[in-house]
Amino acid sequence: FSVNEFGADAFTVELGKVRPFGENNRDSFAAAERSLRQLIAQPEPQLPNFDPQQHFIFAEAQTINRMNQDFELNFADDVANFTAFEKGDLLATDGGEPIYAQHDAEHIIFPNAKVALGQRALLTVVRVPTDSLELV
Numbered sequence: 001f002s003v004n005e006f007g008a009d010a011f012t013v014e015l016g017k018v019r020p021f022g023e024n025n026r027d028s029f030a031a032a033e034r035s036l037r038q039l040i041a042q043p044e045p046q047l048p049n050f051d052p053q054q055h056f057i058f059a060e061a062q063t064i065n066r067m068n069q070d071f072e073l074n075f076a077d078d079v080a081n082f083t084a085f086e087k088g089d090l091l092a093t094d095g096g097e098p099i100y101a102q103h104d105a106e107h108i109i110f111p112n113a114k115v116a117l118g119q120r121a122l123l124t125v126v127r128v129p130t131d132s133l134e135l136v
Helices: 002-006 026-041
Strands: 057-065 071-073 090-094 097-100 106-109 120-128
Touching: 057 090, 057 106, 071 120, 090 120
Parallel strands: none
Antiparallel strands: 057 120, 071 090, 090 097, 106 120
């Protein structure tokens, strides 16, 4: 909403596995939590030097909204987030209209065919080469 309505920057940080709220082991993400707290609370956080080989940056490729009752994803319900599809692979069908991957190595995120009409049923992303980023 903030991106669309106000031009804000936005990002998603994956900190757990797809489980009911509160069922992820927080100890597994203690280092990530410390880093996020430093970024928020310290004017100049003490962080290690950036190593592009240790980071994966993704940009949105497609937002696929469910517009019809007969919306179907073309993969199993238990397919993991960030599973990659190749350009031309059928991702979903909405009202009889096919929806294809538009890029090679197009990754799926948050698939949910049962969302209400007009809501996001699938987000796809593509990896951005870290060496192409302008670091500040």
